[in-house]
Amino acid sequence: MSVHHLKSKTLSSQAVGQAIGEAFRKLNPRWMMHNPVMFVVELGSVFTTIDAIRLLAAGNDSLFSFTLQISIWLWLTVLFANFAEALAEGRGRAQAQALKSTRTETMARRIGQGGKIEVIPGTQLKKGDRVVVAAGETIPSDGTVVQGVASVDESTITGESAPVIRAAGSDTDAVIGGTRVLSDEITVLITTNPGETFLDRMITLIEGARRQKTPNEIALAILLAGLTLIFVVVIMTTEPFAIYSGKAVSVTVLIALLVCLIPTTIGGLMSAIGISGMNRLVQKNVLAMSGRAIEAAGDVNVILLDKTGTLTLGNRMATEFVPMPGVEEKTLAQAALFSSLSDDTPEGQSIVGLAREHFGFSETAENLPGAEFQEFSAQTQMSGVDYAGRQIRKGSAMAISHFVENQGGQLPAQMTHEVTRIGRLGGTPLVVAEGNTVLGVIYLKDVVKPGIKERLQALRESGIKTVMITGDNPVTAETIAKEVGVDDFLAQATPETKLSYIKKEQAEGYLVGMVGDGTNDAPALSQADVAVAMNSGTQAAREAGNMVDLDSSPTKLIDIVEIGKQILITRGAMTTFSIANDVAKYFAIIPAMFIVMFPGLQALNIMHLTSPESAVLSAVIFNAVIIPLLIPLALRGVSYRPAGAAVMLRNNLLIYGLGGLVLPFVGIKLIDLAVTALHLVSLHP
């Protein structure tokens, strides 16, 4: 079972059942105190419950019924919030459970003093130990391969069934505890202590047990607590004003107003939004080492993308045959085809494909009798075929020049010109010759991944600068950069230039995100604000990054940025919604509170709620039920499409700001109609 296979349904009945139980357990005041907003609601529930009991004892039946109902809905408000949190946590816990089941007890063969091998439980391994792992054995803990090469099955972690190669001294020397060696034998240097392994950290993170609030969550929590405090004072001073005006307001009604005014919607859903954001990342097979990193992902405004594999397919493809003067294009294409028939590299296959596509050739390696294929070798820098007395070769301009000149041929001026031109355009020129005659040049081009251009455009519209990293020379880099549509590029990139580029951007106030795998990426990764290390990479890269991509997909960074933004948007939308809700609640409760003293205030009852009691109860019910109604949105995140901030702000303000202003008027009115129809409380105006 792997994380991969855990894209479980949002709500299974079992998960809901567990979350309900958890919601009650979370009523423990010690737990509630972490969330001041909901703690105030819990206190309010206690007070109204006491008030209800007092009224029951006093035999005040009608007021008892009202107070009891308010009290029930206040308890429900707390429970709904706890439920939301428990549900989000439950999803993470299910994912963690699956991982735990893979963490079986393994025995390790440790290389002891003097090279003697001793067998100890894997849990006793410490940092710095060396162990030997042979085919069929499970790697006992995280480490680096220091000797040997092996194929390893990492499907427990990544869900990918194809084995990966782990070799000492390479960029893929990191192994993860819990994965299995399929072939050969390796010596592993253990790099973590028990309880701190990758798997352990993963489980902790997913479970959310030690979830730390992110900086923005802390700031928002402060604001929400501050607003709560203000409303507590507002409510406490309302009583003296009411007494001055002739009649005290009941404690229950005051508490009802307080709970309606404090930001319970966002207060109740905030942690669920954060936890489910983390879960969404896990579903994308990304592990964030901290919530801070996910938040930074939303803020990133410069991302560094490797050219090869991320922006381009990584293989150069033939796109054009350029014949020399006096040579037919078809002649050149045929020669190119013949020279490439046995060439299995993607480049070679693309030449075959292009020639067949343009001129309909049907020859294959099998139906060229007597053909002697010349494989590419590092020495000759050429490949080709000797067939029917023809010597056809293709290769770099340098190699073919030698080949032609050795046979007494002349190099056409046009050749040099074309080679330079193609080079400048970012392509790779391959020269084709037959005997001592140069036939022409094949234009091999970096092919941009389909759809990547649009994605970069979307990123640009949302204000993110994209930077292409490449080892190519600046001229080539510029051409590809233009074609892909990145904002900037870093040519002939080395670890040092990458690092200094990141530092330069950060000095200007940008937050930088990047993906890396090799050990030499580590300095840049630890400098970047969002650093995604590929799981296929080295331990050093993984330590330096603040996220690990289990799929080792270079475009994952873009997904991560989008998830980061989505979490922030969801949190902001709920906050705005929650605060905008207050307006309607004032208009529901304030006339109800004071109408006894000043009948004229009935004019403020713009929703025409039936009676003071029905108005207060309806507002409290609305305030409670809005939480479960918004749980799906909190868990899923509000829909996000990359767009400019101005457009996004306008749309979201319209939906969550204006919506938050209007919706409660409608909602409270509808609930009041129901309360009235069911005669739940006194309907005496």
Added chain:
Amino acid sequence: MTVPGVLGILVFVVVLILIAKPIGLYLYAVYDLRKTWLDPLMRPLERLVYRISGVNEDREMRWTEYFLAILAFNLIGFVVLYVLLRIQAALPFNPAHMKDLGPHLSFNTAVSFMTNTNWQAYGGESTMSYFSQAMLMVQQFLSPITGMGMILAFIRGLSRRNANTLGNFWVDLTRTLLWVSLPFAFVAALVLIALGNPQNWGPYITAHTLQGGTQIIAQGPVGMMNAIMQLGDNGGGFFNMNAGHPYETASAASLMFQLILGFSIPVGLTYYFGKVVKDTRQGWTILGAMLAMFLAGTLIMYHAEAVGNPLLAHLGIHGPNMEGKEVRFGPALSSLFETSTTAVSWGSTAAANDSLTPVGGLVTLFNMMSGEVIIGAWGVGLLGMLAFAILAVFLAGLMVGRTPEYLGKKIQSYEVKMAVLALIVPTFVILGLSAWAVVSKGGLAGIYNPGPHGLSEVLYAFSSGVGNNGSAFGGLDAASPFYTWTVGLAMLFGRFAMYIPALAIAGSLVRKQAVPESAGTFPTHGVLFAALLIATVIIVGALVFFPALALGPLAEHFALWSGHLFGGGA
């Protein structure tokens, strides 16, 4: 409402928009140390001030030091004024033989003038000697400068990057006094005298009326005092009747001039702000939000006053509510003036607020309770509005998918903590003291009108104190020990509870690097942001007073229209 009335109000708003840029540019030249035409005169004076006081004008201050400088400056002003008022009778320039002031009143007045509140628990012409009036005038010059220093430091916090310091308060003080207060007030005084203000140091004149009675006509250096009172948004007038007195406001032209004078610096500051942060749209957006609320408030009040009192209409007396209004000004100008005085945290009044219709009174309360951010006094109004902008950005900013930033500066826990503090304290003080007043013996004894109107009076007094506004609703025994002390405390809290967190925010922001603007940046300019800002001011800033207002002006309004009255005076 009449067409000329509405047009007059609209023209006034247009004039404010027109003067914002030139004044803003002048302020920019003054504080950004560019050339002004006053330099040849003022620069030598400035150097002299620094030489005498030993101030090094190149030395900058961190926020804590800047605050301590402000505090020291205010404390000295308070102590000097307190002592002078206590020994007034022994001091010169006292032709009317005014007595010493008691400790309560001296405390209240000294706090009031130190905090630029200019709450007057006394009647000027019947309490103060010319010497005391002159000392009050000195404070009227000095106290607005504190607010100016605050906003200069705050804007520097927003605009500077990776820095530590917010400027030098002594330099800001000196330059404001020499380049802004003195020259503006000088010109304004000349204009006001030309428009009919008396200006002399002679004794009061005793006149014999036709009926044979005697009447004492108070006079004095009115033009001079009036100029700085209006320019500095002080509001502590020479006469108890304030701007309604013919010697303070001889004509409608004089009234309009005084209004523009009061708005001039605060309005100019919004443009100055945009100029310093290198994006004038930011300043215009803030000004737009302020003026939209100002215009709405003015028109609502004008409408209520023009409709008048329905109970009088039943008696066959039709027309606008003229109780407590100068006949010369009528409902339109009076509404404009009273909205202005509460919006600009000014406190000068041309009509009796106590006699406004409940809705009119509600507008004045709203203006003050929302934190005096609708234009507001020198610096502090803009400061409050920028604090609301930070809150608005924090609340809604996440919706663009980035953690909140204002003008490139990330808004994080520390800033939020301080902004919340700046929001909480005024609310606590207004509501807490008002609640205490309406259930305590001392508080209740000072309320002259029973029922909701009495509550409005109490709320007004503390809102005015906290907002450092200084205008009075009236109908309250402001000179009683209970109110002199509680309002005095309100003034102190209103001032300093706002200043410390505001400077702390500036001190934190100034250290930050700014995130460069891009398509992903939350736009803090334009109509949408102005609307968001207004919504934040109303929902977060003002609606918390809804329960109190419902029992005060709203209850009174609906009762009035259903023919219900609340008994006689106390």
